[in-house]
Amino acid sequence: MxxxxxxxxxxxxxxxxxxxxxxxxxxxxxxxxxxxxxxxxxxxxxxxxxxNRDKLLLDTAVAVFAGPSGEVGSILPAGIDDLESALDYLFGPVFASPDRENAVVLGLVELSRSTPDIAEVLTTAYTATRVQLAELVGRAHPDAPRDACATAAYGVLTCALGSVFLGDFDLDPTRMTRTRAAADALLATL
Incomplete structure (x- = not known):
């Protein structure tokens, strides 16, 4: 055998x-x-x-950004189907913690500047997230123009990502609360 x-x-x-x-x-x-x-x-x-190392780093990027199906998709967890849940995740303790996964993502962001295959993985993941957020914003604000929903989704995502990247050195305990308030203020304009 x-x-x-x-x-x-x-x-x-x-x-x-x-x-x-x-x-x-x-x-x-x-x-x-x-x-x-x-x-x-x-x-x-x-x-x-x-x-080789290049293939391993690409496989690592895919592993970090792949969903349960193994395909690279949104960074929002499966099952997020409303804007409030998405915001709770993006501005919550799991996403914002300066942990190993965030350190890996920062390394992959750095590597994406010189490695097109890794840039493609990150672009796919963040585009899928932005599109999902735009859909959730549109459902929460059905009278808002589609373009405004897409712009707001982009702003929310950049607020969340920017705050996470600051987390390694900005120890202000109100950082995520303030960032969430900025995202909420942006959404209130719709």
Whole structure:
């Protein structure tokens, strides 16, 4: 009887170690050697299971932004179907915490400037989020022009993302409350 493949388990282990390494050392300090050390595997084994560093970073980006279907989509969790829930998530503690995932996303944003495939993953995720937000804004404000809903959605998303990116060094405890108030004020203009 053939042994069961460990490829899926090893791949997940390597992706997790890649995210931990990006969070600790930044994207440019993320090397196959550091990832191999974090997994307890040799560099050759890491390459065997995931390919080269560029492919691994692209796979990491997809893993971060993919939904349950495995496809890259909105950064809003599945099941968000109204504007208030979307706002609660975008300005809530889970999204705003300066954790490993946010450090990884910041590293991927940096890498997207020079890596078109990673830029495409981020563009797909944030475009899907903006489109979903515009639909939710439109449902919450049915008399507002469609273009105004799209603009408001863009403003809400940039408020949320900007506040998250400030979270690593802006320790003001009212930061997210103030940012949510700015998004609410923008939506009140519709």
């Amino acid at each position: 053939a042994r069961p493949s460990v490829a899926t388990e090893r791949r997940e282990q390597i992706l997790d170690a890649t995210m931990a390494t990006i969070a600790q050392h930044g994207v440019h300090g993320t090397t196959l050697d550091r990832i191999a050390t974090a997994t307890g595997m040799s560099r050759g084994h890491v390459r065997h299971f995931v390919g």
